Amino acid sequence: MSVKIAIIGGSGAYDPSMFKVEEEVTPGTPYGNPSAPILIGELAGVKVAFLERHGQGHVYPPHMVPYRANLWALKELGVEHIISTSTCGSLKEGLHPGELVVLDQFVDFTKDRKYSFYNQGATYHISVAEPFCKDLRELFYIEGERLGLPIHQEGTYACIEGPRFSTKAESKMFQDYADVVGMTLVPEAPLARELEMCYVNISMITDYDVWKEHVVSIQDIISVMQKNLGQVRSLLESTLPKILTGCRKCECAKALENAKA
Numbered sequence: 145m146s147v148k149i150a151i152i153g154g155s156g157a158y159d160p161s162m163f164k165v166e167e168e169v170t171p172g173t174p175y176g177n178p179s180a181p182i183l184i185g186e187l188a189g190v191k192v193a194f195l196e197r198h199g200q201g202h203v204y205p206p207h208m209v210p211y212r213a214n215l216w217a218l219k220e221l222g223v224e225h226i227i228s229t230s231t232c233g234s235l236k237e238g239l240h241p242g243e244l245v246v247l248d249q250f251v252d253f254t255k256d257r258k259y260s261f262y263n264q265g266a267t268y269h270i271s272v273a274e275p276f277c278k279d280l281r282e283l284f285y286i287e288g289e290r291l292g293l294p295i296h297q298e299g300t301y302a303c304i305e306g307p308r309f310s311t312k313a314e315s316k317m318f319q320d321y322a323d324v325v326g327m328t329l330v331p332e333a334p335l336a337r338e339l340e341m342c343y344v345n346i347s348m349i350t351d352y353d354v355w356k357e358h359v360v361s362i363q364d365i366i367s368v369m370q371k372n373l374g375q376v377r378s379l380l381e382s383t384l385p386k387i388l389t390g391c392r393k394c395e396c397a398k399a400l401e402n403a404k405a
């Protein structure tokens with residue numbers, strides 16, 4: 145069964161009422177099994193594959209997620225477009241918990257992950273100067289605006305290794321480089337590019353990380369997450385039918401051209 149669009153959902157993103165599962169598959173890959181069975185069904189009349197990044201029951205912390213198996217398995221199913229959702233902490237006063245960011249850049253502070261599919265045999269140096277699909281970013285932002293969601297058109301994500309949170313000193317340093325901080329974007333985004341798939345990330349801000357003097361309760365974070373998830377769901381329902389499959393005009397589809405050493 146071929147499916148062109150996939151959603152990789154972060155913490156708490158899977159809601160069984162979101163779509164009716166028609167098929168569940170676990171493709172084996174040269175990199176092991178994906179984090180969870182891939183659920184295939186219909187959302188807003190569009191056939192999509194859904195993969196829980198952290199596995200069923202959140203068994204893979206960010207630094208242990210089998211990113212290569214996840215991307216490879218989706219590619220095997222025929223996926224061309226990946227919509228990734230994740231939570232993040234804000235590094236800026238102007239970015240508030242409860243808001244969404246359509247990321248346009250990242251800075252990689254991870255330390256020990258499997259970053260590439262090309263570790264032997266052929267060497268490829270792909271370009272990630274613009275690490276996300278331009279067309280998908282534009283589509284999601286326009287749709288988010290139209291729906292009246294609190295959505296930011298761009299933002300730079302600092303990806304840390306985790307699973308621990310940052311120290312205050314680290315968080316203050318990241319403020320010089322990025323707008324939000326999280327643990328999962330790298331290597332997921334560059335691996336999608338290596339497989340020439342279009343990739344967009346919608347980041348949901350849940351808190352102010354640790355740089356800001358403030359008291360956060362777990363109840364606050366949960367209520368922000370629930371509000372965020374409702375917003376992301378309406379954004380998905382509205383945007384999915386507008387994604388054109390089978391005729392990509394963006395650069396993502398030719399990422400390997402001229403990248404071979």
Ligand SMILES: [Zn+2]
Nearest residue numbers: 277342394396
């Ligand atoms: Zn693209």
